[in-house]
Amino acid sequence: MKTQDLTKHCGTAIEGVQLARLEGEALDRVREIAYRRGVAVFRDQDFGPEDHIAFAKRWGGIDINNYFPLTDEHPEIAVVRKRKDQTMNIGGGWHTDHSYDQVPAMGSILVARDLPPSGGDTLWAHMGAAYDALPDETKAKLELLEAFHTADHIYAPDGIYAKTDQGGELRGKDLKTGATHPVVVRHPQTGQKLLYVNPGFTINFAGRSREESLPLLQELFAHAMKEEFQCRVGWEPGTVAIWDNRTTWHYAMNDYQGHAREMHRITLTGEPLAA
Numbered sequence: 001m002k003t004q005d006l007t008k009h010c011g012t013a014i015e016g017v018q019l020a021r022l023e024g025e026a027l028d029r030v031r032e033i034a035y036r037r038g039v040a041v042f043r044d045q046d047f048g049p050e051d052h053i054a055f056a057k058r059w060g061g062i063d064i065n066n067y068f069p070l071t072d073e074h075p076e077i078a079v080v081r082k083r084k085d086q087t088m089n090i091g092g093g094w095h096t097d098h099s100y101d102q103v104p105a106m107g108s109i110l111v112a113r114d115l116p117p118s119g120g121d122t123l124w125a126h127m128g129a130a131y132d133a134l135p136d137e138t139k140a141k142l143e144l145l146e147a148f149h150t151a152d153h154i155y156a157p158d159g160i161y162a163k164t165d166q167g168g169e170l171r172g173k174d175l176k177t178g179a180t181h182p183v184v185v186r187h188p189q190t191g192q193k194l195l196y197v198n199p200g201f202t203i204n205f206a207g208r209s210r211e212e213s214l215p216l217l218q219e220l221f222a223h224a225m226k227e228e229f230q231c232r233v234g235w236e237p238g239t240v241a242i243w244d245n246r247t248t249w250h251y252a253m254n255d256y257q258g259h260a261r262e263m264h265r266i267t268l269t270g271e272p273l274a275a
C-alpha cells in the first residue's frame, strides 16, 4: 500500500489496494487514514454494487439515507444524481452528511458511476485543522457550546431542494429531523478535537436564537472554509472515495451544466458524539 497526501491537512490517495478484496490489517490502515486525513481516495477500482455493499459491511454498519433515491436492486445504495437536463446538483454547498441525526453517520463510500466530460469535482475541508487554527479566545468561547442541527429547511416541501429541479426525485419530505451536538467534538477513534458545525445543517447554538447565533456561526464558517484546510478530488471511472463526516465537510462542484453525473453512495453508521 502506497499513500500520498493530497494537501497538508486533508485527504490521502492510496495506491496498491483493491477495495473489493481489502480486509484485516490493511483495512484497519485505511480506516485510520480516513479518520485522520478525512478522506481516502482510490483509483482504478473494480468495484460493482455487490462489492460496494460487502465492503461497507466489512467496515461496519450501513445507514440508509432517507432522502436520496435508492437503486432498485440495492436499497443500501443511495443514488447521487444530476441528469443532463437538471441544473441543481446534490451537495453543492459545504455540509456534513447526517449531522441532523442523534447518532450521525461516520462517513460515506462514494463511487463514480457516470461522469461529465469535465468538472464535477468534490472538495473536502478538514475540521481538525480548522479547529486548531482558531484563535485561543474563540476556542475558549466554544468550550461548552452546543449547536442544533436539522435538515428540514433543505428537504421539506418548502425547502431548498423542492424549489429546484432536484425536488421531484427526493424522498422523505415529511420527515422531521433535529439533533444537538457539542460545537467541538472529539473524534470517537482518534480523540482529535474537531469543529462540528456546518453551513448546511447547523441552525443555532443551544439556548440562543438563530439571530443571536449567526454572527459567531458565520465567523466559524468563513474560517473553516479557507482553502488551506481543503483538498479536491477529480473523479475518473474507477475512483472511490471514503470520507469521515466528523473530520470533514464536503462540497460537490456544480460546474458541468448540460451533462449527467451519477454517483453511488453508501452511508456508514457512526457513534454518538461527545465533547
Ligand SMILES: O=C(O)CCC(=O)C(=O)O
Binding pocket: 080, 090, 091, 092, 097, 108, 110, 121, 122, 250, 251, 252, 253, 263, 265
Ligand atoms: O456528489 C458528490 O460529489 C458528493 C455529494 C454529496 O454531498 C454526498 O454524496 O454526500
Ligand SMILES: [Fe+2]
Binding pocket: 091, 095, 096, 097, 250
Ligand atoms: Fe454530502
